[in-house]
Amino acid sequence: MVLNPVISKLSGKLVVLASASPRRLEILRNAGLRFEVVPSWFKETLDKRVFKSPHEYAVETAKQKALEVARRMPVKHLKTPDIVIGADTIVTVDGLILEKPVSKHDAYRMLSSLSGKEHSVYTGVAIIVCHEKESKLDYQLIDFYEETKVKFADLSEDMLWEYINSGEPMDKAGGYGIQALGGMLVEYVHGDFLNVVGFPLNHFCKQLDVIYNQSTSSSDQGAESAHLSHNGTHVPPALALFTASKLSVFDLLHGKPGLDAAQVAHEIRASVKGTQCLLEACVSLGLLTTSQKPVYENTELATLFLRSDARFSLRGYIQHCNDTVWPLFSHLDSAVQEGTTQHQRAFSKKPKDNSQDVCHGSQDVKLRFMNAMHSIAKVTGETVATAFDLSSFKTACDLGGCTGAMAYEFTKAHPGLSVTVFDLPSVVEMREHFQPQHADSRVSFAAGDFFKDELPKADLYILARILHDWPDEKVHILLGKIADACTPGCGVLLSEIFLDEDRAGPSRGLLQALSMSEGQQRSAAEYSLLLKSHGFIPSHITHTHNLLDAMLCIKA
Numbered sequence: 001m002v003l004n005p006v007i008s009k010l011s012g013k014l015v016v017l018a019s020a021s022p023r024r025l026e027i028l029r030n031a032g033l034r035f036e037v038v039p040s041w042f043k044e045t046l047d048k049r050v051f052k053s054p055h056e057y058a059v060e061t062a063k064q065k066a067l068e069v070a071r072r073m074p075v076k077h078l079k080t081p082d083i084v085i086g087a088d089t090i091v092t093v094d095g096l097i098l099e100k101p102v103s104k105h106d107a108y109r110m111l112s113s114l115s116g117k118e119h120s121v122y123t124g125v126a127i128i129v130c131h132e133k134e135s136k137l138d139y140q141l142i143d144f145y146e147e148t149k150v151k152f153a154d155l156s157e158d159m160l161w162e163y164i165n166s167g168e169p170m171d172k173a174g175g176y177g178i179q180a181l182g183g184m185l186v187e188y189v190h191g192d193f194l195n196v197v198g199f200p201l202n203h204f205c206k207q208l209d210v211i212y213n214q215s216t217s218s219s220d221q222g223a224e225s226a227h228l229s230h231n232g233t234h235v236p237p238a239l240a241l242f243t244a245s246k247l248s249v250f251d252l253l254h255g256k257p258g259l260d261a262a263q264v265a266h267e268i269r270a271s272v273k274g275t276q277c278l279l280e281a282c283v284s285l286g287l288l289t290t291s292q293k294p295v296y297e298n299t300e301l302a303t304l305f306l307r308s309d310a311r312f313s314l315r316g317y318i319q320h321c322n323d324t325v326w327p328l329f330s331h332l333d334s335a336v337q338e339g340t341t342q343h344q345r346a347f348s349k350k351p352k353d354n355s356q357d358v359c360h361g362s363q364d365v366k367l368r369f370m371n372a373m374h375s376i377a378k379v380t381g382e383t384v385a386t387a388f389d390l391s392s393f394k395t396a397c398d399l400g401g402c403t404g405a406m407a408y409e410f411t412k413a414h415p416g417l418s419v420t421v422f423d424l425p426s427v428v429e430m431r432e433h434f435q436p437q438h439a440d441s442r443v444s445f446a447a448g449d450f451f452k453d454e455l456p457k458a459d460l461y462i463l464a465r466i467l468h469d470w471p472d473e474k475v476h477i478l479l480g481k482i483a484d485a486c487t488p489g490c491g492v493l494l495s496e497i498f499l500d501e502d503r504a505g506p507s508r509g510l511l512q513a514l515s516m517s518e519g520q521q522r523s524a525a526e527y528s529l530l531l532k533s534h535g536f537i538p539s540h541i542t543h544t545h546n547l548l549d550a551m552l553c554i555k556a
């Protein structure tokens with residue numbers, strides 16, 4: 001019996017369930033766990049396309065639900081929980097994720113797609129173990145998922161509609177509840193039944209056991225499917241990724257899937273021993289698979305993001321991280337001690353300001369930087385471009401728009417909009433190296449310095465990943481110039497990582513700040529203040545969950 005010893009460890013602790021699902025509540029209550037229910041305010045709107053497999057989507061949603069509650073409670077409830085539990089259940093069939101139906105017709109669509117077939121039910125679970133350190137929230141995150149396979153009988157139209165009209169499908173993932181009437185639709189269940197109801201109790205107890213009854217460092221038990229991390233990144237995974245990318249392993253295995261380590265070593269001109277270690281490390285990171293041992297293939301993640309010719313290739317960004325960001329971080333202790341960028345130590349030359357770096361670097365350095373910006377803009381561009389209704393704007397100017405990757409996403413999303421990309425002359429000159437995914441005569445380029453030169457006239461100014469590079473004084477200069485160019489009703493669309501208001505996350509923003517560039521990471525409220533001081537009133541703010549957040553402001 002795993003749970004009892006764990007329950008005694010939890011007595012006296014504030015355990016919080018970040019879910020309002022009555023079924024989860026009942027499962028945990030029946031197991032004897034004492035907890036408070038604080039339903040999460042996190043909106044389940046993550047972009048499913050960015051996840052390589054459905055269970056990652058469920059785990060991320062569970063994580064975000066739990067984190068939202070863990071962060072809110074100290075502020076709004078004036079108490080810090082010891083443990084927050086978040087969970088998200090999804091059903092997948094034929095590669096599609098089914099959540100809760102929004103209407104009877106939606107329920108019909110879901111249930112008829114399940115009829116006569118086997119489908120998977122995944123529940124992602126996140127356990128946040130909170131500690132208060134110097135009145136700040138510090139936490140450990142353990143996440144895992146459980147898959148159960150369920151087969152439905154062939155369902156006649158009458159049966160489907162009778163079930164839908166019972167009202168049961170409406171608040172349930174996949175449109176059915178196995179514990180009630182929906183149980184009649186099921187031919188078999190392979191795996192944990194409670195996982196289908198909404199919570200994988202057995203797996204959860206094992207994880208609690210790992211947290212409370214074993215030392216986490218010596219425990220391998222949870223390491224297979226659970227992921228224990230502090231608010232930071234792990235260095236070696238990044239290096240394995242950088243190296244495999246640099247040695248073109250993902251391109252090679254895309255063209256020739258199913259090579260063994262010796263064959264890969266031969267192709268990339270590396271040692272067999274080193275290649276074997278690298279390939280195994282990549283398998284452990286989910287970048288490669290070796291389902292038919294001993295040969296290797298790219299995972300879906302690698303196919304989507306790591307091939308150099310993939311639509312959403314991040315190869316340029318990975319190279320930039322390897323060649324520019326990583327050397328800076330290898331002097332992090334000095335960076336922290338001195339509070340300045342470590343350019344001089346890392347590259348044996350004095351730093352110029354951010355823009356000048358691009359201007360004065362060699363052709364290769366410039367291209368590398370532009371490639372990095374281009375790859376991130378392709379991945380995030382559509383999300384940023386579609387974050388708001390921009391139909392009232394006819395002309396936009398993408399300040400520091402680099403290769404135009406973001407601008408093309410804006411014209412694609414808004415048929416009535418033309419965009420001028422404004423960037424430094426040396427960047428605009430080299431834009432020809434980057435082919436847009438689709439040609440569009442509504443995108444044009446103009447060269448200049450946004451601190452010194454006149455800005456192109458536009459109804460909307462786009463500032464994507466610009467302001468975090470600069471201190472407040474420079475931001476005021478730039479916003480002042482934009483305000484001068486604007487008439488009332490004109491807009492500024494800002495896209496950045498928005499720090500949480502209590503600066504407890506997200507870690508990607510806080511870690512980026514450690515590079516000690518001239519700029520600084522800010523929260524949405526801090527950006528709002530800067531913009532308001534130039535007469536721009538924030539009208540919408542969105543956390544997109546695709547790297548960048550966005551804010552639309554209108555000139556009063």
Ligand SMILES: C[S@@+](CC[C@H](N)C(=O)[O-])C[C@H]1O[C@@H](n2cnc3c(N)ncnc32)[C@H](O)[C@@H]1O
Pocket residue numbers: 354355356358373374376377399400401402403406422423424427448449450451463464465466469
């Ligand atoms: C971090 S990148 C962001 C690129 C792009 N907005 C995106 O989101 O992909 C900053 C961009 O600002 C440009 N930039 C920097 N200083 C500038 C200046 N003074 N005038 C015009 N553009 C500048 C850089 O060349 C670079 O393309």
